[in-house]
Amino acid sequence: MYWCKVAQTEKEFDAIAQLNYETFVEEIPQHEPNTMKRKVDRFHQENTYLVVYKGTELIGMLAFRDQRPFSIDEKIGEVEQYLPKEICTKLCEIRLLAVKKQYRTGRVLLRLTQALNAFAYEKGYSAAVISGTTREEKLYKQMGFTQFAPAVGTAEAMFLPMVLTRQQFEQSLQQKLAQESYTFYPGPVKQQGAILYSDISHRSQAFQSLYGYMRSKLLELSNAKYIATLVGTGTLANEVMLGQLKAQKMGHGLILTNGEFGERLHKQAERWSLDFDVVTHEWGSAFNLRSLEALLQTGSYQWLLMVHGETSTGTCNDLEGILQLVKHYNVKLCVDCISSFGAMPFSLAECYLSTAVSGKALGALSGLSFVFSQELVEPSTTIPAYLDLANYQQGAIPSTLPAVLIGNVVDALQAYPARYSQLQQHFEALLQLPFMDYRLPTIAYPMILTIQCPRKLINLSTDLKLNGLYVHGDSEYLRKRNFIQLSIIQPDFEFALGRLSELLTYYEQTVDV
Known part of the structure; x- marks a missing residue:
């Protein structure tokens, strides 16, 4: 080689x-x-x-x-x-x-x-x-x-x-x-077939049927009651979620952060001028449920906002444990599930609001995002119509939804529920590679794994790129911490893993670690 x-x-x-x-x-x-x-x-x-x-x-x-x-x-x-x-x-x-x-x-x-x-x-x-x-x-x-x-x-x-x-x-x-190149990016997801233009109108009966199937399948996977489909990224879905907290005057809230995307939610919430406190943990560390319960016992909070799958560290935050706490203290839970939805089975039935996207673990094209909810909301006169959740609930289509994106998500959903076990197998195979001793000691989930590179592996991301293997490491927050990340969601993962394994076996013998 x-x-x-x-x-x-x-x-x-x-x-x-x-x-x-x-x-x-x-x-x-x-x-x-x-x-x-x-x-x-x-x-x-x-x-x-x-x-x-x-x-x-x-x-x-x-x-x-x-x-x-x-x-x-x-x-x-x-x-x-x-x-x-x-x-x-x-x-x-x-x-x-x-x-x-x-x-x-x-x-x-x-x-x-x-x-x-x-x-x-x-x-x-x-x-x-x-x-x-x-x-x-x-x-x-x-x-x-x-x-x-x-x-x-x-x-x-x-x-x-x-x-x-x-x-x-x-x-x-x-x-x-x-x-020939392979990527281990957590998105966008490589599509194996050609993406063709669709002339199906979003007002047609054919589209309604396709759209209805997608919605019913996503509701089945999430156990949520309602779903809103947006044309945009996960950031847009989170804006809609935060906009609802503002429009409904939900009161004082609590935001939990332990990574880049929790911090990003915090910044978005500031732009909405929401009333909240922040609990900040070290990146990759688990939230302290005892400390959290002590805060909730005060009765000061009406809502809690968190990230489930924190992509920046590959940390799976304890959704179930926090859900039990907020239920006990009658606090509404709002969750960013953008990285975790589709990676593993979990229920959003008792989450007040939650968000997901098409172009991550689901394996579809980027371009659609989703807001799941427990209840229908009233239309708002204080936030832009494009960000008003009420405009999208109950299957409403207030503006153009590209049929090609809907169809692509429908195709991706055919892989479920079998995809859950496939991703778990991918994750376990990844753990067998050289240098996995340097993975971040966090509670991981089958979507992405983070390696904190010691000095001798500082060029690993570049060296992999020289050989047509692209890992996630260019973002500023990753470079700052010497993190590189390997995601398992790409459709050619098995081929990529074989090539990566062979290269790392030789690489391990040439660096002094």
Whole structure:
């Protein structure tokens, strides 16, 4: 198996110095020999090395750098004097492309080039420059580079200043470098079939039948009495839920937070100018039911708002335990179930209001959200009609609902209830992978798992991306805590898991954890 990563260990840096020596001292006489048979690049501290492995053997490398002056600047002067101004807005340099002789195949070069694309393209560089040895001119041209200045060097080590512009890359190379990829995102969910336009009117009888089936199936899964279907994300559904607390003048409330999405609910509630207190716990920690009961005993609260599945940590908050408390003290429970609904069976029958979406655990397209309720509400004159829950209850369709989204949810619902056990199996399989000892110690649920990366795994998310495996780790709140997350809801999870397992098995042997 050929795979790539960003070099980070002393063992890797030693292998790089050895390969650098073999290539640029012994094969291409660019530097003086030494008894150590190692050549450490003079820009070593500024270089990012992308390396390619076969199994656990480091067999190739290249160095990436975007600090000036470039190595090529020192050979020919600033490269801008030779290049059009429009491609010089953000330059980078690629150097030290080297592969062990016995592995110089198109497949190895392809993997290294694919990794470079995954690493650098999204950073927005306008062009990449290299000083390529004349011995490998054909190889560089295959990578899309073209010469832009006269050759430099000695007869034994002649180099060509070459450039690859972003436009050239996008037009001639990017599609060729596309590699099979898998995602472990908690949404959106990859759709296996084509999504076709539907001309079914949302006022037609055919639509009413499709819509009615979706609603009845969702009510069956939730055990709720009523459901409102909205065109929008989970944030919209939560706005509708909070808007009802405002419109009904529900009184003083309590918001529980132990993660990013609990905190987001708190901020939304502030925008609605609701009257509430906040109980804040450490991210990933369980709510203290004894402390919560002591608060509810005061009789100060009429409603309580919480997140069930806290996506930011993969924490499943104790819905049943909190529900028993609020029932005892006659407090209405409002729950964000956006991440948890469809991941495991639970009842919303006794929740006053709760929210869910199409594009998470249910496995459908993003674009629809749902508000479940225990009772019908009166129309409001104080909140916008689009956010008025009464407009959507009892199957009302106050505005356009795309039939293609409704149909897609109906298709996804065919997987239930069997999908519950499938997701549980996925979750248990995920727990068998290397590095699961670093998972966040929290009460998890079969939708997403969070790893808190130690220093030696700090590049894991990037390294997986170099190999076409995308984990959830780009959000600011995840980067801040060195969290990466793996969700199990994608339809090709079994294939993705196999590839991930193989790569992590080798990865574990190359990092010092």
